[in-house]
Amino acid sequence: MLRYLVYRVVYAIPILLGVALVCFALVHISPGDPLISVLPADASVELQQRLLVIYGFDRSYPEQFILWLGRALSGDLGTSIASGRPVATEVFRAVGNTLLLAAVATVIGFFLGCLFGFVAGYFSNSWVDKAASTLAVLGVSVPHYWLGMVLVIIFSAQLGWLPATGAGPGGSGQWKWDWVHFQFLILPAVTMSVIPMGIVARTVRALVADILAQDFVTGLRAKGLGDLGVFFHVVKNAAPTALAVMGLQLGYLLGGSILIETVFSWPGTGMLLNTAIFQRDLPLLQGTILVLALFFVFLNLLVDVVQTALDPRIQRS
């Protein structure tokens, strides 16, 4: 197990370097002026040149990349051009907010996905299966930003039951686990959960139907095991795959949904990326993408390890 862990960690290093390179390249080849957020279009050419030098954009791309990577390795992701604040502070604050949202969305998505999946798998080809599968397909198919807007219109604008936007009455910095704050999470978390819910439900349904058709289940029943006992065996067999799928979904959710976070003005990584893109804030964009990529790689690693621990049949070298 330790050997496997070391192998996976070492394997992650070139991936991270590749991610850093691709992220730097993509950000720099995109059109637009990197100083647009601090330099109006009507600024003089002299002023433009002066700021290019001050911000280091007059250097060659390889030079800029090496300088950025060197600083990033020491934990300094630079300073946001637009806000003047350290990128690391900006990114980690946003990651915390997205983590909160993603965790709640994951719980909702995983719980409902498993529920619908098990029900559909157990009652395969019945009307229950069709109803549960329809919900799952809807979850995957409905554009979540549209769903978010609809939920806001119904529950905020029309009924006034839940707040439409934000991360608490005093902002995310004053977050508390009470109803006054938690209600700000409900609409974005529910909106964010529908895709993982649909994916998990479809996966679990297929798994359960497949497991139930296997000989060992017949054997268990023949040995007189009750429905509950069989159910636990089915759960144990379905869990590794369901966890792997959910782990990947959590990775996507941690990336933050640009659309959902923008619709709900949720100050997470999605909204940060959105702002960085529109402001052409290259240090912020690079820093955010790098941190998210790190998270994704780490999560994949974690899921692989948990999966291996849960299912001894999975042998990797």
Added chain:
Amino acid sequence: MKTTRTFAAALVAGTALTFAALPSDAAAEKVLTVGMTAADIPRTLGQPDQGFEGNRFTGIPIYDSLTQWDLSVADGPSVLIPGVATSWAVDPDDTTKWIFELRDGVTFHDGSPFNAEAVVWNVEKVLDEEAPHFDASQVGVTASRMPTLRSARVIDEMTVELTTSEPDAFLPLNLTNLFMASPSHWQAKYDETGDAESAWTAFAADPSGSGPFRVTSFTPRERLELEANPDYWDEKRIPQIDRVVLIPMPEANARTAALLSGQVDWIEAPSPDAIPQIESRGFVIHANAQPHVWPWQLSFLEDSPWQDIRVRHAANLCINRGELQAFLGGLMAIPVGTVGPDHPWWGDPEFQISYDPDTARELMEEAGYSAENPVRVKVQTSASGSGQMQPIPMNEYVQQSLRDCYFDVELDVLEWNTLFTNWRRGADDPTADGAHAINVSFAAMDPFFAMVRFTSTSTFPPVSNNWGYFGNDEFDALIADARTSFDDAERDAALARLHKRIVEEAPFVWIAHDVGPRAMSPRVENVVQPRSWFIDIATMTLAD
């Protein structure tokens, strides 16, 4: 059954308690919550970013400037008035030097006095790279708005001299963009942090200006809280509202939902589609013609059909702006030039912009065009963007209108930042891709941005935004005259002569002026929406 009833009762009770716990407005404190269009809080360290929305929310409320716009009038143009300078005059012996007399008794929020040294310090923060408090991040948004300012010098405690690179009568107008931050507060931050960059970061989190509001709490990207400054020097602008909360909400539907659900009291730029619903729920839409021009800026390159003044006039006469206004739900003003007839810079041009398709067709026929032989023009625009209003439907409307006058318009839609960057590169740059006009809206607050940069031969690309290379000796002389007319009335008269000739020569097709719509709760009272990009929060009140 009993269990079911108990559960139901518990559910009802729980729900009732839940909704009783929903946030409600504090009874005593008057708090105004604003949903801005910005995706982040505009910078708070003195020189805001995010265009004029920044000046509106983190400039004018927190800081003072030497000169300021009069935001107390809704039915006339917003004109220049004294700020923390009480008077100013150019040195008659050297017209590159201006003397500003400063206002007594002004203090910054940290209690330190405002004086000539503070003005010099605030000029140095963006212009003197050797100054310990020089901040590159503030240079772009400041220096570009006062391109001729070079330095400042203390004459005495309350008198300061500003020097320009050339005689420039526009300087007092430009100085509305230079906000006075507290030097002593910055120094305290510097003493705590030990370096200038960290000091500015700390200053931005806990700023000190001398404006009618002071910052009490700042959560980056989420909210900025201001409280009234009861010691503000201008008694008319001592705020009656206790606190103002500014929240970035870049998504128009989110802003509308936040307003309708009572989460905020005021939203900027509601979507035109949402306005009937907003009004039906009792909210108030405030709008007024802004110095915000939404035109086609024309190319004067050799192959451009706009070289012919008859074609330029025809296009200006062929757009039914009233219909376009109705199409936008009334949220535009009909332009008759860059400024309107009641503006000091109007100048009464001989060419009158109106809807007159018959005359337009006559002009086009004189120029050799017809329905069978239309003139082909290509226009670059964007799908969205700051200040661009509704660029696609508006341009498509203009495209259809001009078809009646023998124009065959091709729209070339670009991403906003790309279009904005192209604007500086000119009509002859490959990025223009053969376009004969560009649709970039602009602010017309001061003469340089409203007129000079589009009509001077010294502002051809890449120096500034004269994208279409319009200009000649006559216009250069008119501009020089305006720049060297140091008496306010004379300067305005010179600018009126410039504006008159601009309208007559028509280097633009003037299509719309934005009206800066904002929606507010009826609780917000004493709202004056001036003909400006700005609005004064200090004079507003909140009903109980």
